[in-house]
Amino acid sequence: MLDNFKDIKTYCNSLTRYSRYKTREVNIGDIPMGGNNPIRIQSMTTTNTMDTIATVEQTIRMVESGCEYVRITAPSKLEAQNLAEIKKELHKRGCKVPLIADIHFTPNAAEIAARIVEKVRVNPGNYADKKKFQSIEYTDTEYNAEIDRIREKFVPLVKVCKEYGTAMRIGTNHGSLSDRIMSRYGDTPLGMVESALEFVRICEDLNYYNIVLSMKASNPQIMVQAYRVLIEKMEEEEMNYPLHIGVTEAGGGEDGRIKSALGIGALLEDGIGDTVRVSLTEDPEFEAPVAIQLVDRYKYRSEHKPIKPVEEIPYDPFNYTKRHTYEISGIGGSNVPRVVADLSEQEIKSADDLSLIGYYYNPTTDKWSLNDSAPDMIFLGNKELPFDCPSGLKAIYDFDFWKQLQDKSKGYPLYKTNEYSNSESNSDILNLVSINLGNLNKNLIEQIKNDKTVVLVLETNNLHGMPEQRRAFIEMLIQKIENPVILKRTYTDVTIDELRLYSSTDLGGLLIDGFGDGVWINVKNIQITQPQNKDNVYVKNYTKSTEKNEKVINRILFGILQAARVRISKTEYIACPSCGRTLFDLQETTELIRKRTEHLKGVKIAIMGCIVNGPGEMADADYGYVGSGIGKISLYRGKNIVKRNIKSENAVDSLIELIKEDDSWIEPG
Numbered sequence: 015m016l017d018n019f020k021d022i023k024t025y026c027n028s029l030t031r032y033s034r035y036k037t038r039e040v041n042i043g044d045i046p047m048g049g050n051n052p053i054r055i056q057s058m059t060t061t062n063t064m065d066t067i068a069t070v071e072q073t074i075r076m077v078e079s080g081c082e083y084v085r086i087t088a089p090s091k092l093e094a095q096n097l098a099e100i101k102k103e104l105h106k107r108g109c110k111v112p113l114i115a116d117i118h119f120t121p122n123a124a125e126i127a128a129r130i131v132e133k134v135r136v137n138p139g140n141y142a143d144k145k146k147f148q149s150i151e152y153t154d155t156e157y158n159a160e161i162d163r164i165r166e167k168f169v170p171l172v173k174v175c176k177e178y179g180t181a182m183r184i185g186t187n188h189g190s191l192s193d194r195i196m197s198r199y200g201d202t203p204l205g206m207v208e209s210a211l212e213f214v215r216i217c218e219d220l221n222y223y224n225i226v227l228s229m230k231a232s233n234p235q236i237m238v239q240a241y242r243v244l245i246e247k248m249e250e251e252e253m254n255y256p257l258h259i260g261v262t263e264a265g266g267g268e269d270g271r272i273k274s275a276l277g278i279g280a281l282l283e284d285g286i287g288d289t290v291r292v293s294l295t296e297d298p299e300f301e302a303p304v305a306i307q308l309v310d311r312y313k314y315r316s317e318h319k320p321i322k323p324v325e326e327i328p329y330d331p332f333n334y335t336k337r338h339t340y341e342i343s344g345i346g347g348s349n350v351p352r353v354v355a356d357l358s359e360q361e362i363k364s365a366d367d368l369s370l371i372g373y374y375y376n377p378t379t380d381k382w383s384l385n386d387s388a389p390d391m392i393f394l395g396n397k398e399l400p401f402d403c404p405s406g407l408k409a410i411y412d413f414d415f416w417k418q419l420q421d422k423s424k425g426y427p428l429y430k431t432n433e434y435s436n437s438e439s440n441s442d443i444l445n446l447v448s449i450n451l452g453n454l455n456k457n458l459i460e461q462i463k464n465d466k467t468v469v470l471v472l473e474t475n476n477l478h479g480m481p482e483q484r485r486a487f488i489e490m491l492i493q494k495i496e497n498p499v500i501l502k503r504t505y506t507d508v509t510i511d512e513l514r515l516y517s518s519t520d521l522g523g524l525l526i527d528g529f530g531d532g533v534w535i536n537v538k539n540i541q542i543t544q545p546q547n548k549d550n551v552y553v554k555n556y557t558k559s560t561e562k563n564e565k566v567i568n569r570i571l572f573g574i575l576q577a578a579r580v581r582i583s584k585t586e587y588i589a590c591p592s593c594g595r596t597l598f599d600l601q602e603t604t605e606l607i608r609k610r611t612e613h614l615k616g617v618k619i620a621i622m623g624c625i626v627n628g629p630g631e632m633a634d635a636d637y638g639y640v641g642s643g644i645g646k647i648s649l650y651r652g653k654n655i656v657k658r659n660i661k662s663e664n665a666v667d668s669l670i671e672l673i674k675e676d677d678s679w680i681e682p683g
């Protein structure tokens with residue numbers, strides 16, 4: 015944490031009062047973005063752009079699912095030209111959704127597309143540069159000469175956009191920064207921002223301002239920091255362009271939703287974002303409903319209870335640093351964040367019931383085994399387990415119940431603040447004290463600061479909950495309270511789908527700023543039915559109806575820690591969402607790879623649809639499985655290609671061989 019924190023600038027209107035960060039309005043067809051407009055929803059087609067009817071039909075499904083803009087890839091002049099046919103057919107079918115052409119490497123395609131569609135997206139990492147993964151030292155003169163070269167390639171597109179009233183997104187991807195940017199700024203959020211601003215400055219020199227910016231990464235922590243740096247830099251240069259927010263290559267299913275909600279939600283909480291795209295390795299019509307669920311949470315957010323304002327920011331929101339805490343009974347200090355399973359409402363009859371949360375009892379050997387997603391603590395409220403708790407799993411009881419236990423060493427008490435202040439019978443090892451921002455008064459602060467057995471359980475009932483909890487951390491930093499803190503959120507009347515997105519935002523948004531030594535979710539009255547849009551056939555339910563809530567919640571908690579990269583308990587997949595360039599069935603292949611490798615804890619595998627963009631966007635993956643032709647796959651170790659154009663039917667086996675060669679393989683089971 016910082017010694018001199020007064021110099022830290024903010025990146026949003028307020029860290030404690032919800033309001034949208036105001037940007038300029040940009041016209042995109044008939045649907046303006048930014049300014050006072052609602053947060054727009056968008057997605058991208060996965061069909062072959064040359065297949066007009068398939069693209070049109072998918073676009074219509076996307077619009078029905080809630081998309082307000084639809085992006086279509088234009089990898090060459092041919093596809094760019096075909097956008098005219100697609101647009102014509104869409105208009106014939108009564109669909110006037112603004113279209114966006116997605117451009118990588120091909121200025122000539124961009125200049126054609128900009129005459130046809132409402133917006134073009136360019137990637138500053140590859141519009142004028144080809145990536146060779148080379149590190150070159152540039153002098154200032156050489157660097158400026160490079161900018162002039164970019165200007166020469168980029169100016170014609172800006173002129174077309176100006177002439178045709180076409181908007182432009184300058185969209186940086188963390189994985190595809192140019193060698194030039196990497197050489198000067200490194201693989202950093204600042205590098206991402208500079209990559210875009212170099213292009214923006216060229217636009218402004220030509221008086222072109224119909225611009226939207228994005229800073230995507232598959233690591234939500236990097237992505238959030240990059241948007242924060244972008245706002246800081248825009249303010250320095252008096253720019254105010256609308257922000258398109260999203261986590262790229264998030265993958266699919268539950269993990270994809272958690273990762274997306276974590277990054278997108280963390281920004282939305284601070285009022286940042288004018289349009290949202292959730293990128294999932296699924297059909298694109300399943301993306302908008304997730305984005306809508308995320309965005310709808312802020313409709314009435316400004317009505318939240320006031321939170322004490324922040325005068326100083328005692329941490330650096332642009333760089334990750336974990337809040338310093340001392341260790342108490344394996345919680346805090348240098349330990350990974352702990353997971354609490356709330357079983358207080360669950361009837362537990364036998365040891366078998368703990369298999370729900372990853373603890374397996376073998377009566378023959380009288381031993382427990384546990385999987386990688388087994389929690390560290392269980393909250394039992396006011397009931398005892400009818401068997402001995404597995405060693406290593408800490409049982410937590412309500413204080414009233416704990417104090418009556420014959421054998422108090424069976425667990426640890428959870429106090430309300432007044433109980434803790436007045437209690438004389440505490441545990442010698444670990445006492446959990448439930449607090450919220452309002453409880454952090456002088457007396458309590460003095461008491462807990464001097465008690466090296468106290469772990470705080472931080473709660474909130476404010477509608478603007480994440481910022482209120484963050485405010486509590488700010489207070490703790492100012493007051494130099496170093497007790498570990500477990501983040502607890504209670505949700506009432508939510509579906510599992512909502513719970514997954516909301517908790518990822520609320521807990522994840524704090525974890526990526528280095529706050530929290532543990533996580534805990536309590537849910538009251540979980541809804542079985544689907545969320546708000548019951549008529550929307552594109553809302554997917556990722557929870558099997560037979561699964562117990564406690565199991566799903568435990569999985570969500572571990573998923574959040576993994577997405578925030580603070581506790582790795584499983585394989586990480588970085589899968590592109592696919593587009594018209596995709597050379598194999600991404601969903602099927604991702605599933606196949608996942609089935610064979612999901613036991614490889616901590617290994618990062620990227621599954622990318624094409625060799626044009628894939629390798630550049632694999633971010634920090636350990637292995638890459640990349641489409642390099644029809645029926646052909648190339649395999650990467652890090653950024654290096656190691657097997658070229660192997661037949662796709664052998665490619666998964668070859669990937670596993672490669673992992674084995676590196677001694678990173680373990681047998682499943």
Ligand code: SF4
Pocket residue numbers: 590591592593594595596597622623624625626627628631
């Ligand atoms: S990596 Fe995937 S999403 Fe990106 S251009 Fe290639 S196929 Fe499309």
